[in-house]
Each structure stands twice: as structure tokens, then as C-alpha cells.
Amino acid sequence: MNHLVKICGLSTPETLDAALQAGADLVGFVRFAKSPRHVDLALGQKLSAQAKGRAQRVVLLVDADDVAIADAVEALAPDLLQLHGHETPERVAAIRARFGRPVMKVFGIAEAADLAVLDAYSDIADHFLLDAKPPPIAEALPGGNGLPFDWRLLTGLDPRLSFMLSGGLNPGNVAEAIRLTRARAVDVSSGVEIKPGVKDPVKIEAFVKAARAAFAVPVL
Numbered sequence: 001m002n003h004l005v006k007i008c009g010l011s012t013p014e015t016l017d018a019a020l021q022a023g024a025d026l027v028g029f030v031r032f033a034k035s036p037r038h039v040d041l042a043l044g045q046k047l048s049a050q051a052k053g054r055a056q057r058v059v060l061l062v063d064a065d066d067v068a069i070a071d072a073v074e075a076l077a078p079d080l081l082q083l084h085g086h087e088t089p090e091r092v093a094a095i096r097a098r099f100g101r102p103v104m105k106v107f108g109i110a111e112a113a114d115l116a117v118l119d120a121y122s123d124i125a126d127h128f129l130l131d132a133k134p135p136p137i138a139e140a141l142p143g144g145n146g147l148p149f150d151w152r153l154l155t156g157l158d159p160r161l162s163f164m165l166s167g168g169l170n171p172g173n174v175a176e177a178i179r180l181t182r183a184r185a186v187d188v189s190s191g192v193e194i195k196p197g198v199k200d201p202v203k204i205e206a207f208v209k210a211a212r213a214a215f216a217v218p219v220l
């Protein structure tokens with residue numbers, strides 16, 4: 001995973017166009033009914049067609065069953081499945097085998113011990129996404145909360161480990177996040193919004209620019 005920028009939770013043709021025009025490498029569509037960014041299958045299909053050939057299309061799922069995944073795969077034809085729930089290694093392997101798409105498994109990070117679980121997925125998931133652990137309140141979403149975690153937790157990771165970073169990133173902090181963590185890929189949702197679920201084209205462009213500039217700085 002090399003120098004990639006993902007804009008997630010796109011739900012209108014206009015904001016998707018802003019992400020594509022800004023040069024996002026990946027665009028994400030949320031299939032999780034409790035999210036303010038959830039797209040139904042008809043809208044997801046339309047947006048995915050708009051992005052085809054211009055960016056990698058990612059469908060975000062949370063502990064989805066096979067029927068829900070099949071519906072999303074058929075309608076959105078994603079290039080990548082983002083699994084943002086509590087999917088076990090066995091479940092990730094089964095999804096990958098059944099649906100024939102690369103899988104990005106998400107891990108919620110709040111303390112160093114949360115990184116230990118990555119090993120169990122290393123031969124199974126195609127990509128890792130490290131996100132903040134959701135706050136311990138019943139109504140919290142599993143992601144998309146706009147909360148960063150302590151990026152210093154990642155400084156001890158094997159530098160060869162490739163991961164995407166997310167959680168509370170925005171145009172103002174993404175450069176520092178990349179510098180500290182040496183992430184080669186970043187993902188944002190809330191940080192390019194005006195309010196939950198409403199993306200801002202100006203913030204999208206600023207985020208992509210800031211991330212690209214930070215990636216261009218040589219790693220010492």
C-alpha cells in the first residue's frame with residue numbers, strides 16, 4: 001500500500017466528484033444502516049458507477065452476513081471490501097474466498113495491546129486499517145467518530161508493515177499523523193465534513209493536498 005488517500009462515507013454525486021477531482025485513490029461507500037453516511041443499494045450502485053475507472057471503490061461493512069455482502073457486491077461491484085466490525089480471522093478468510101475481492105480488515109486502537117491481534121490476520125487480510133477504538137458509549141458507531149488515537153502507539157511497529165491510518169484525521173492534522181506514524185495510506189470521513197454525513201468539497205481537496213504534500217517529505 002503506497003501513498004494512498006481514501007475519502008470514505010461519500011453519499012452524493014457532487015461530493016464524490018469532489019473526491020475524484022481532488023485525486024483520491026480510493027473512495028468509500030458505507031453500508032451500515034446506523035451510519036449517517038449509509039447509502040442504499042440503488043444510490044451505492046449509481047455512485048460506484050460514477051467512480052469506476054477513476055478510483056478504487058471500497059464498500060464498508062460491519063459484521064455483515066453473506067446476504068448483505070452479496071447484495072453490496074452485486075450492486076456496487078467494489079474493488080475492495082472494508083470490514084469494520086468484529087470479524088474473526090476465519091470470517092475474513094471466508095468472506096475473501098466467497099466474494100473473490102481483496103479485504104481490508106480494520107482494527108480499533110486505543111492502547112499498545114490492541115496491536116497484538118494483527119498477527120492473527122497477517123496471512124488472511126490483504127490490507128490493514130488502523131482506526132481509533134470507538135468511545136465506550138452504547139450509541140457510538142464502530143467508526144466514523146472523528147476521534148484520533150495516540151499515534152505514538154504505532155512508532156514501534158515493524159517499518160515493513162503496510163497499513164492505512166484513520167481516526168480523526170483532517171486537513172490540519174494529516175501531515176503530522178503521517179510524519180509520526182510513517183503511514184503510507186490515510187483515510188478520512190468526519191474530518192472532511194460540515195456535519196455528520198455531509199461532506200465538504202473544499203475540505204476534501206484540502207485533505208488530499210495536505211496528505212500528498214506530507215507523503216512527498218522523505219522519511220528519515
Ligand SMILES: O=C(O)c1ccccc1N[C@@H]1O[C@H](COP(=O)(O)O)[C@@H](O)[C@H]1O
Pocket residue numbers: 008009028030032035036037038060062084129131141142143144145146147166167168169187188189190191
Ligand atoms: O463513517 C462511518 O459512518 C462509519 C460507520 C461504521 C464504521 C466505520 C465508519 N467509518 C470509518 O471510520 C474510520 C474513521 O472515520 P473518521 O475519519 O474518524 O470519521 C474511517 O475508516 C471511516 O471509513
